[in-house]
Amino acid sequence: MKHTIAILVEDLPGVMARVAGLFTRRGFNIESIAVGHSEIPGISRMTIIVSGDEKVLEQIIKQLNKLIDVIRVRDIPAENIIERELVLVRVHVDSLPIRSEIIQLVEIFKAKVVFVERNTMTIEMSGDEEKVGGFLNLLKPFGIREIVRTGRIAITRSSKNGLKV
Amino acid sequence: MELSGTEIIVECLKQEKIKVIFGIPGAAIMPLYDTFGKYEPLPFKNILTRHEQGAVHAADGYARATGEVGVCVVTSGPGATNLVTGLANAHMDSVPLVAFTGQVPTALVGNDAFQEVDITGITLPITKHNYIARKVGDLASIIKEAFYIARTGRPGPVLIDIPKDIQLAKGNFNYPEKINRKGYNPSYRGHIKQIKSAAMKIMEAKKPVIISGGGVINANAVPELMKIVIKTNIPVVNTFMGLGSFPTNHHLFLGMLGMYGQYTANQLVSNADLIIALGTRFDDRITGNLNQFCPQADIIHIDIDPAEIGKNISIKIPIVGDLKNILQQLNNFIGGKEHNLWLQELQEIRAKDPVSREDNDPLLHSRFIMKALNELFKGEAIIVTDVGQHQMWAAHYTRVNYPRHFISSGGLGAMGFGLPAAIGTKIGCPHKTVICISGDGGFQMNIQELATAIYNRLSIIVILMNNGYLGMVRQLQELFYDKRYVSTLLAGNPDFVKIVEAYGGIGFRVDKQEDFFPTLEKASRKNQFVLIDCHIPAEENIFPLVKPDSSINQMIGVD
Numbered sequence: 218m219k220h221t222i223a224i225l226v227e228d229l230p231g232v233m234a235r236v237a238g239l240f241t242r243r244g245f246n247i248e249s250i251a252v253g254h255s256e257i258p259g260i261s262r263m264t265i266i267v268s269g270d271e272k273v274l275e276q277i278i279k280q281l282n283k284l285i286d287v288i289r290v291r292d293i294p295a296e297n298i299i300e301r302e303l304v305l306v307r308v309h310v311d312s313l314p315i316r317s318e319i320i321q322l323v324e325i326f327k328a329k330v331v332f333v334e335r336n337t338m339t340i341e342m343s344g345d346e347e348k349v350g351g352f353l354n355l356l357k358p359f360g361i362r363e364i365v366r367t368g369r370i371a372i373t374r375s376s377k378n379g380l381k382v
Numbered sequence: 383m384e385l386s387g388t389e390i391i392v393e394c395l396k397q398e399k400i401k402v403i404f405g406i407p408g409a410a411i412m413p414l415y416d417t418f419g420k421y422e423p424l425p426f427k428n429i430l431t432r433h434e435q436g437a438v439h440a441a442d443g444y445a446r447a448t449g450e451v452g453v454c455v456v457t458s459g460p461g462a463t464n465l466v467t468g469l470a471n472a473h474m475d476s477v478p479l480v481a482f483t484g485q486v487p488t489a490l491v492g493n494d495a496f497q498e499v500d501i502t503g504i505t506l507p508i509t510k511h512n513y514i515a516r517k518v519g520d521l522a523s524i525i526k527e528a529f530y531i532a533r534t535g536r537p538g539p540v541l542i543d544i545p546k547d548i549q550l551a552k553g554n555f556n557y558p559e560k561i562n563r564k565g566y567n568p569s570y571r572g573h574i575k576q577i578k579s580a581a582m583k584i585m586e587a588k589k590p591v592i593i594s595g596g597g598v599i600n601a602n603a604v605p606e607l608m609k610i611v612i613k614t615n616i617p618v619v620n621t622f623m624g625l626g627s628f629p630t631n632h633h634l635f636l637g638m639l640g641m642y643g644q645y646t647a648n649q650l651v652s653n654a655d656l657i658i659a660l661g662t663r664f665d666d667r668i669t670g671n672l673n674q675f676c677p678q679a680d681i682i683h684i685d686i687d688p689a690e691i692g693k694n695i696s697i698k699i700p701i702v703g704d705l706k707n708i709l710q711q712l713n714n715f716i717g718g719k720e721h722n723l724w725l726q727e728l729q730e731i732r733a734k735d736p737v738s739r740e741d742n743d744p745l746l747h748s749r750f751i752m753k754a755l756n757e758l759f760k761g762e763a764i765i766v767t768d769v770g771q772h773q774m775w776a777a778h779y780t781r782v783n784y785p786r787h788f789i790s791s792g793g794l795g796a797m798g799f800g801l802p803a804a805i806g807t808k809i810g811c812p813h814k815t816v817i818c819i820s821g822d823g824g825f826q827m828n829i830q831e832l833a834t835a836i837y838n839r840l841s842i843i844v845i846l847m848n849n850g851y852l853g854m855v856r857q858l859q860e861l862f863y864d865k866r867y868v869s870t871l872l873a874g875n876p877d878f879v880k881i882v883e884a885y886g887g888i889g890f891r892v893d894k895q896e897d898f899f900p901t902l903e904k905a906s907r908k909n910q911f912v913l914i915d916c917h918i919p920a921e922e923n924i925f926p927l928v929k930p931d932s933s934i935n936q937m938i939g940v941d
Contacts, residue, residue, distance in 0.1 A: 227565060230514075235506060242507050272692070279689035285511045285531060288565040382564060 219248070220274050221298055221371045223380045224263040224281060225255065225288040232286045236263065239284065245269060245277050249302075249368035257382060260288065264370045291380050293373055303343045303367040305331070306353065309360030310338050319359060326352045337362055387518045387549040388417035391482070394525040395426060397557045400453050402427040402444065402809055404437040408457025410497060411484030413549040415455075429809065429838065432830035434461050436802040438468025438481060439828070443803030445477050446789045447764060448810040449602070451532050452477070457484040459497030462543070463504065467796050470508040472539040474793025475623060476600060478532040479539035480525075487547040488516065501543050510538030515545070518553035530561045535568030536687040537600055568686060572703035572711065580658075580682045580699045581715030587656035589679075589724050590616045593639060593668075596623030596792070597661015597685060597705055599785040604628070606709035607660065614719045617728055619647040621662045622777060625788040630781050631761065636728070637737065640668040641928045642774045645735040645940055648928070650728060652935035654679045661685055661705050664694040665793065674933035684708050736926060736940055737778050745919050746895045748772065751845060752779030754899050755817060758906060763815035764789065766807050768800030768824030770854040772847035774924045776819045798827030801844070805831060808840040815906070818844045822872055823852040832885040836911045843905050844913040846878055849920045857923045861938070878915040887911035 226232045233252060240247040249266040267277060274292055281290045310316050319338060323330055328342035342352055346369065353364065373379050385393065391414060395403070403426055407415040418424055431437040434456045441452030452472075456462060462483040472479045486495040502512045511531050513524045521544070528540040584590060598607055604627055611618055611634055618628045619639040628635055637644030639651055651657065657679045662668065669675040672695060680698040683691050684705055691700040701708055732738060741749065752775055755763070761781035767773040767790040782788040789807055791799040804818035825846055835842055847853075856870040879889030888910055890901045898916065905912040925939030 227563075231502065234503070238506050276689065276693060279691075279693075283687070283689050285563060285566045 218270060219266060219268050221293045221295070221300065221369070222265045222267060222277065222281070223291050223293050223371060223373075224265065225380055225382060226261050226263060227286045227288065228254070228259050228261045229286055232261070235284055235286060236265075236281065239280055240267070240277075243276070243280060245273060251368040251370050253370070260382060262380075264368070266369055288382060289380050293371060293378075297374055297378055298371050299374055300345045300369050300371045301343050302346065302349050302369045303341070304349050304353070305339060305341055305365045306356060307337050307339045307362040308356050309362055310336060315359060319356070322352070322355055328352065383555055384552045385555045386413070386417070387515075387521055387544065387551050387553065388414040390518070390521045390553065390555050391525065391544075391549075392417055392421060392425070393555055394522055394557060395453070398451070398525075398529050400426050400451070402429060403453040403455050404429045404431055404440040404444075404806065405455035406431060406434055406437060406457070406461060408461045408484065408497070410458035410486055410546050411455060411461070411482070411549075413546060414482070414484070414544075427809070429834065431802065431805075431834045433828060434464030435468055435798065436805075436828050436831040436834060438465045438479070439471070439796075439799050439802035440806035440809070440831075440834070441479055441481075442468060442472045442477050442799075443766060443789055443806030444810040445472075445479055445806075446803070447786050447807040449786060450478075450810070451529055452479045452806065453482070454479070455482045457497065458486055458501070459499045462499055462501040465541075466504065466508065467794070467798075469505055469539045469541065471791050471794040471796045471799060473508045473510065475791065476537050476596060477539065478537035480528050480532050481539060481541045483541060483543045484549070485514065485543045485545040488545045489547070491545060501541065505541050508539070509541050512541040512543070514543040515548050518548050518551035521548070521553070522556055523558050526558050527561050527563065531566065535566070569702055570686075570704040570707055572684070572701040572708040574711070576699055576701045577708060577711050578715055580701060581712055583656060583680060583682060583699060584614065584616075584658065584716055585719070589654045589727075590614075590656040590658060590721070591636075591651050591654040592616050592618045593621060593651065593657055593659045593662055594618055594624040594627045595621040595660055595662025596627075598624055598627035601661065601686070601705035602785075603660075603705040603709050604785045606706055606713065609713055610709060610716070613713070614716060615721045615725065616658070616719070617650060617725070619643075619651060621665070621668055622790070623792040624662065625777060626782045626785045629761075629783040631783065637735070638777050640934060641670060641930070642667070642777070642924060643928075643934065644737050644778060645926055645937055646728070646732045646738075648934040648937060649731045651676050652933070653727070657681045659683045660709075663690045666694075669694065670928050670934035671931050734940065744895060746892060746898060746916060747918055747922050748775035748847065749779050750895055751847070751898060751916060751918070752776060754902055755845070756781045758899070758902055759815055759817070763787070763817045764807055764811060766790070766800055766804040766816060766818045768818075768820040769795045769797045770821040770824055770852070771857065771922075771924045772819050772821045772853070775847070797824040800824055801828050801835070802831045804842045804844070805835050805838075805840060808835075808842050809838070816842045818842055820844060820846055821853055822846060822848040822850065822875055822878070825878075829881070832882060832887065836885045836887045840911060841909045842911055843902075846913055846915045847918055848875070848878065848915055849918050849922065850875060851920055854924070860923070862929075878913060882911070882913040887913060889913045889915060891915045891917070893917045
């Protein structure tokens with residue numbers, strides 16, 4: 218089972234290492250970790266995707282809560298969540314017809330071409346896991362040169378379920 | 383008021399009413415030691431150990447014996463890495479410590495400078511929290527926070543790394559009165575509904591057992607536990623860390639639980655219908671095979687650390703909070719109980735317990751030595767142990783009637799703990815008799831601390847259980863590795879009496895049973911550091927025991 222865990226942490230040096238280290242040392246399987254500033258100065262939000270059963274999830278949350286720099290931890294239920302991932306992908310383009318084919322795909326997926334060279338195009342795209350996966354799959358036959366993904370970030374649908382200090 | 387970083391540290395230690403620090407200087411902590419030299423008088427004792435591991439174990443022993451925060455101060459690099467075992471040890475056993483490490487100047491941090499090591503990175507998983515001070519202005523609040531974190535909630539070690547230039551820099555000294563960390567709010571009050579349902583369960587139970595862990599001692603909840611036991615007649619087992627939380631000579635005391643636990647304790651827990659687990663983390667040495675751990679029992683688990691609840695076994699009624707508080711409340715909701723049938727079952731099981739049996743072995747063996755200690759000191763001495771067979775013999779046979787009177791490395795099982803921990807204990811409790819029970823293996827892992835003990839005129843009695851082997855490993859080789867005794871014979875052991883004498887202490891050698899008690903009496907009158915080198919049979923084993931992965935009621939060595 219995959220879980221999306223939202224965390225509020227104090228924005229201090231080494232916090233990322235503390236959180237990531239906890240996962241490694243307790244043997245929890247971490248799939249993605251993303252961190253950035255929150256709306257509150259000095260406090261960052263983290264989104265961590267982990268897999269494990271309910272028991273593992275409970276331990277992860279409890280152990281995270283023990284870290285002094287961690288302010289809040291919450292497992293966000295799937296039905297309650299808006300998830301996004303940003304991906305930058307450079308794809309091989311060897312002819313004009315292919316270029317237009319890719320541009321069509323870009324339009325369908327509401328992606329964006331951010332850089333064009335003679336033989337490649339670099340595309341920016343964001344969406345949930347399914348959409349990003351689908352888009353990359355369609356690009357694959359053209360020849361993907363490089364993929365850079367941010368890992369997933371997530372926010373609750375409703376403000377009343379939001380994670381606050 | 384402008385002070386240097388090091389003066390700020392000393393002022394903070396003064397504010398925290400620290401009475402003693404243990405440590406060794408080195409280049410990156412020189413400014414701090416230099417400041418110690420300038421203070422007239424220095425507001426705390428400064429004990430020079432002979433190894434940094436000795437310093438941290440001594441601070442640990444001091445903390446366990448007194449309940450106060452232990453402090454150690456060492457230099458960067460190797461000084462800091464030598465703390466690793468001691469910090470892990472304190473972390474596993476929830477001991478409040480604050481360790482100060484020197485660090486290379488901030489400008490050199492990250493450059494692989496001489497004696498530089500990323501000690502906050504190294505100690506991340508073995509401290510409750512750690513800091514690197516990057517500004518002199520942060521020092522006071524970091525130190526305040528460190529002591530607060532070390533001693534509150536579930537206690538633990540905290541490390542503060544201080545670069546040399548920060549020690550020398552000048553800053554304003556303001557000791558903050560309050561701590562405000564949004565992410566650190568230990569809960570002390572238990573959930574009242576849970577406490578009530580626990581009380582109900584306790585009143586309904588026919589075969590209840592209390593497992594009393596180290597948390598009972600940390601929370602100073604020993605009187606509250608006793609009150610409940612007197613009222614309800616529920617028998618008590620101790621975890622290893624819980625030794626001292628309930629008097630071992632009480633008729634409702636069953637012994638220690640677990641792999642090296644006692645027969646009565648393991649059987650009673652396995653037959654129980656209700657387990658009331660207090661401040662214990664259900665370590666694998668306690669539970670044995672998890673699937674077969676007390677199959678018929680519902681478990682009430684009370685602990686200050688929510689992460690311990692449900693970590694290893696599933697809990698019927700969890701209560702998070704301070705044990706003293708919760709046991710007081712619990713006491714209000716429970717009435718008197720007799721439990722005659724259950725206690726009768728206890729008597730029947732106890733009759734089979736090899737630990738309670740008398741034996742007529744004429745050799746100088748472990749039980750005889752432990753019982754002689756009981757006879758002379760009547761359970762009033764503080765017993766400090768090293769790690770190994772002697773540790774388990776001590777846990778089985780010595781009388782421990784008070785909390786903080788059995789000091790031993792539980793979770794980490796760190797050989798070398800005994801002697802330095804006894805030093806910390808004696809400094810913390812100078813008016814108590816301190817007995818250090820050690821093995822010839824563990825003793826040699828921090829033997830250099832003889833200098834610290836003897837130079838500081840600490841009257842500790844070391845009972846050296848000398849069998850010429852790494853005894854516990856030898857026993858495992860005998861039982862589970864077809865008696866292939868590889869690398870457990872301690873060939874080349876020195877004459878320990880001469881060693882102690884060389885350091886300026888007193889040494890006795892005892893080979894025969896009849897000589898032990900008179901020697902012990904003599905040692906206790908000396909009021910000096912005395913080592914009694916007891917030559918015990920090499921083949922003596924610790925029994926009974928549970929084979930790894932077995933259920934705890936299946937014990938080897940009962941008949």
